[in-house]
Amino acid sequence: MASRPLIKPTNSIKNDSGSELENSIAALATVMSDVSRVKMLCALMDGRAWTATELSVVADIASSTASAHLSRLLNENFIICVAQGRHRYYRLKGIETAELLEVLMGASWKQVEPFTNKTPIALRKARTCYDHLAGEIAVNIYEFMLINKWIDIEGQSLTVQGKQQFEKLGIALDEKTTRKKCSACLDWSERKYHLGGYAGAALFTHFERKGWISRVNGFREVLVTYQGEKALKRLFNIVV
Amino acid sequence: MASRPLIKPTNSIKNDSGSELENSIAALATVMSDVSRVKMLCALMDGRAWTATELSVVADIASSTASAHLSRLLNENFIICVAQGRHRYYRLKGIETAELLEVLMGASWKQVEPFTNKTPIALRKARTCYDHLAGEIAVNIYEFMLINKWIDIEGQSLTVQGKQQFEKLGIALDEKTTRKKCSACLDWSERKYHLGGYAGAALFTHFERKGWISRVNGFREVLVTYQGEKALKRLFNIVV
DNA sequence: ACGACATTTCGATCATGGACGAAGTAATCC
DNA sequence: GGATTACTTCGTCCATGATCGAAATGTCGT
Numbered sequence: 001m002a003s004r005p006l007i008k009p010t011n012s013i014k015n016d017s018g019s020e021l022e023n024s025i026a027a028l029a030t031v032m033s034d035v036s037r038v039k040m041l042c043a044l045m046d047g048r049a050w051t052a053t054e055l056s057v058v059a060d061i062a063s064s065t066a067s068a069h070l071s072r073l074l075n076e077n078f079i080i081c082v083a084q085g086r087h088r089y090y091r092l093k094g095i096e097t098a099e100l101l102e103v104l105m106g107a108s109w110k111q112v113e114p115f116t117n118k119t120p121i122a123l124r125k126a127r128t129c130y131d132h133l134a135g136e137i138a139v140n141i142y143e144f145m146l147i148n149k150w151i152d153i154e155g156q157s158l159t160v161q162g163k164q165q166f167e168k169l170g171i172a173l174d175e176k177t178t179r180k181k182c183s184a185c186l187d188w189s190e191r192k193y194h195l196g197g198y199a200g201a202a203l204f205t206h207f208e209r210k211g212w213i214s215r216v217n218g219f220r221e222v223l224v225t226y227q228g229e230k231a232l233k234r235l236f237n238i239v240v
Numbered sequence: 241m242a243s244r245p246l247i248k249p250t251n252s253i254k255n256d257s258g259s260e261l262e263n264s265i266a267a268l269a270t271v272m273s274d275v276s277r278v279k280m281l282c283a284l285m286d287g288r289a290w291t292a293t294e295l296s297v298v299a300d301i302a303s304s305t306a307s308a309h310l311s312r313l314l315n316e317n318f319i320i321c322v323a324q325g326r327h328r329y330y331r332l333k334g335i336e337t338a339e340l341l342e343v344l345m346g347a348s349w350k351q352v353e354p355f356t357n358k359t360p361i362a363l364r365k366a367r368t369c370y371d372h373l374a375g376e377i378a379v380n381i382y383e384f385m386l387i388n389k390w391i392d393i394e395g396q397s398l399t400v401q402g403k404q405q406f407e408k409l410g411i412a413l414d415e416k417t418t419r420k421k422c423s424a425c426l427d428w429s430e431r432k433y434h435l436g437g438y439a440g441a442a443l444f445t446h447f448e449r450k451g452w453i454s455r456v457n458g459f460r461e462v463l464v465t466y467q468g469e470k471a472l473k474r475l476f477n478i479v480v
Numbered sequence: 481a482c483g484a485c486a487t488t489t490c491g492a493t494c495a496t497g498g499a500c501g502a503a504g505t506a507a508t509c510c
Numbered sequence: 511g512g513a514t515t516a517c518t519t520c521g522t523c524c525a526t527g528a529t530c531g532a533a534a535t536g537t538c539g540t
Contacts, residue, residue, distance in 0.1 A: 491531095
């Protein structure tokens, strides 16, 4: 049996063009390779601004350590900082970071099996995921949309009908947004998909404006109002 | 001006359900956080099997070091190993790794500016990217497809016309594949998109079978045959 | 102005893991 | 069979960076 290597090592392929790129990939991954940083970034995924101390608590580290991580994330353009009095509020700089984190979450999940749901019940029902809705309700809405063909099978774009339905709801969709219009975002607690991307954010804003949901506690938890329950039943046939 | 933190640190949110998940995200990122490993994975992106020595050359490290990296990648299920005589061939285990790497590449690029193209000319023209075609020609094909509406604007799925055109070319598309049917894959050298996903792979296979292209050198480089040039001109109006 | 709180800076410690070369195992070539 | 090649294992070295506590800086509340 032949066992000649397909490629001769002597034939130099090192110092390929990708050299900088590979460094830059590794650098990017290094930022995500520390559990404390990931914890902080995950907290920031709710789209809010958090103080340094709050983030040190979620990551379970000393505030000085958190500070070091934060200044690093700041340098590498993952987050921005707004000083307000004696607090410094940190938030995600762009949607890209959130999207990258989502991808990594998705890839990680496939490894973490079997699946036991340890999410607190309050959060499991409804919560924010960066700037859109997550949790059981969000997953149900997503599946309603899939069944009724508001979104295509890949979950990457709204269908024509979908757009019409959004209009009917009174949600204006700006066609010129540079952001991904619609995405299937993996849900932490349910491990199914919910609606992300621009459409997800628009829907969330609409829910808030209508008074159908309200954020509690300053956390990710979201409560459905009485009006909201009625609307969910009427629009998506969901019983909360 | 109010400067009360939105969230009280005392209110415990640590030990959230995500704890394992965050660990697992960090672990995943750690694998990608080493330049040598990234270099090896990038080499493996061409879909071929590489020997340990070859990979140590691309990564520019001692073979013993490469061996350590490879056994780690093996443990973490990124690659598989086939022993054949005194060689051990390594290849990517699944499409997921390749896809993850593509995402990281895409995210990294936005940081590496300004853009100077240092890709060797041979590779810039045409090469493989995992299991589909990349390089200038691939980018041109992709743009032809976009203009002629073979694929939707997000580049995530083939249009009805697109599918018809594939059929007309004699490329059978299996609807039942679990793989992403079609994706806009960022091109290293051109920094534009080319066709990836299942459709990209199918097109590449078809090109090979028709004798329009041939892989050279055992590397990523791909040459266009005389028949291929005629086909490219005829089908996509591309002059090589 | 003073004390309490929020945050960063500094210095020191320590664990991780990436690097190499030398030695060991195993298959191939002549 | 003996030399060569491919690859892994082992031991050691060393740089990085995550961590903490203490001290410094800055802001708020009263």
